[in-house]
Amino acid sequence: MIHVVGGGLAGSEAAYQIAQAGYDVTIHEMRPYVMTGVHRTDKMAELVCSNSLKSVDLKNASGLLKKELRDLGSFVLDVAYRHAIPGGKALVVDRESFSDEITSILKSHPRIKIVREEITKIPDNDIWIIATGPATSDRLYEWILSTFGGGAYFFDAVAPVIDANTIDMSKIFFGNRYDDGKDYINCPMNKEEYLRFHEALVKAEVLPVEEFDKKLLFSRCQPIEEIAKSGVDAMRYGPLRPVGLGNFYAVVQLRRDNYAGTLFNIVGFQTRLKWPEQDRVFRMIPGLENAKIVRYGVMHANVYIEPYRLTDEFFRAKGRNIFFAGQITGVEGYVESIATGLYVGRNVVRMIEGRELEKFPINTMIGALIDYVTKTPKLQPMYANFGILRRNS
Structure with missing residues (x-):
């Protein structure tokens, strides 16, 4: 059995990728029974800060990241484009209708089950993806720290x-x-x-x-x-x-x-x-x-792990069948979170099927971002930018 903890952008993307490959997956979402300081609903993929997914211009790193994700078949990003509203060169969405469609698709998928509960620790059986985002529940984050160590946080805020x-x-x-x-x-x-x-x-x-x-x-x-x-x-x-x-x-x-x-x-x-x-x-x-x-x-603390210490290059915890995805991995931004969800979801499928896990080239924006956050000691949260993009050596 495959479990995804958290129904945010990364968790929704990962679960959908796995289900579309033909495997059953359970999403564990604690809302509405346990709410965070920033969420207002129990919907999947709720946008809690801005409703902008940043630039679509291919001369911009965020635009390049979107292009790569659409080429790879990102479910969440496709829904975002269907709910785009005027925003200049940015992909700006109606946050309510966007979350409504994500929730509806995941609820109606025959291979996806949504369970409303707080997960406070991860058992040793099955395959688990922790995609709880920067607002991870205190009890689960304490379990992560006690099990793996290497946690960090920064302060983030929401505009009125x-x-x-x-x-x-x-x-x-x-x-x-x-x-x-x-x-x-x-x-x-x-x-x-x-x-x-x-x-x-x-x-x-x-x-x-x-x-x-x-x-x-x-x-x-x-x-x-x-x-x-x-x-x-x-x-x-x-x-x-x-x-x-x-x-x-x-x-x-x-x-x-x-x-x-x-x-x-x-x-x-x-x-x-x-x-x-x-x-x-x-x-x-x-x-x-x-x-x-x-x-x-409002202001809140965003928690994240340090993949350099905790995981391999696939966001897989060392020695465990536990993966991490989303902003808890140290990426910053909506689209960056979607990218990690897609990356982890695809690799969980490959692991189940006994295939070699897939590493994206470092001369792609997704590959460069993942390479950076998994290999940088004392990581500070990182978003897509051309400064991390490098040629294959």
């Missing part, structure tokens, strides 16, 4: 989502960076507005997070207030950069969150501000003076 009906459309404009698209809401700021906003943001009250002072922050998901504290112009060279949008001092962008266009999330505004402070400070943004936040930003 705004009710579109509460945005003052007279103060904003629609547009994309560098092209003629109209996919994003843009809230322009002059210098005075920006400086007032910056001062309020750096002085706002934040929720205390244990050990946050250790600065274990992933560079792409830093809270907006931490970016602001690093320098008065830091936001203008980061998420509020006006480049490609016109002659403005700073611009706050909002990205559509659903098909209907009734919800928009504030791009780059991951935060740990207290909820009343989010209302007060973010309403200083032109056009958001009366904005209603329907989903507040």
Whole structure:
């Protein structure tokens, strides 16, 4: 029997790949009986942070990764494209309908069984894939650490989502960076507005997070207030950069969150501000003076293992029939998680069939990413980028 622990992006992909190859697989998902600090539903492949799967441009590493996954028959990515909504050069999805279809397909598959329970330790029998993501339950993560050692974590955050009906459309404009698209809401700021906003943001009250002072922050998901504290112009060279949008001092962008266009999330505004402070400070943004936040930003700890110490190059625990997939392996990003799920799912099938396990070439984006996270001591989470891509030696 094959078991997948966790019904996120990686777990869904791995389970589907195995089932499509003709083998029975059980997905163990603890939600809704045990919820995490960031999930809101019990659906498979719920997108808890952004609803963007990043660029589709083949000149971008994320676009190349998507191309490779589609060529390999990624189930989750195919569903994502079916639920794409306007997002410029990014693959942006309606998170609700996306998760709904993933859940429906997995529930109706004749070889997939979904069991709602928390797995706190892995037995010695059968084949197991741990794809519990960065929000792995405390008890399972404690078992992993006590059994294998080598765990680590970093802090991540979620951006708030705004009710579109509460945005003052007279103060904003629609547009994309560098092209003629109209996919994003843009809230322009002059210098005075920006400086007032910056001062309020750096002085706002934040929720205390244990050990946050250790600065274990992933560079792409830093809270907006931490970016602001690093320098008065830091936001203008980061998420509020006006480049490609016109002659403005700073611009706050909002990205559509659903098909209907009734919800928009504030791009780059991951935060740990207290909820009343989010209302007060973010309403200083032109056009958001009366904005209603329907989903507040939150911060959480993301856990991961160190594959260099724990697994082989196939994410298989040394000496055990236990595989790891998804962000718990140290990859960062939605599509990167899908890639590891596909990689592990295909190799579990090969192992069952007595075939040699498949290693992807290191001159592919998937192969380079897996090579990097499995062979790097003291790993920091890594996303697809051309810096890790290298030629075969």
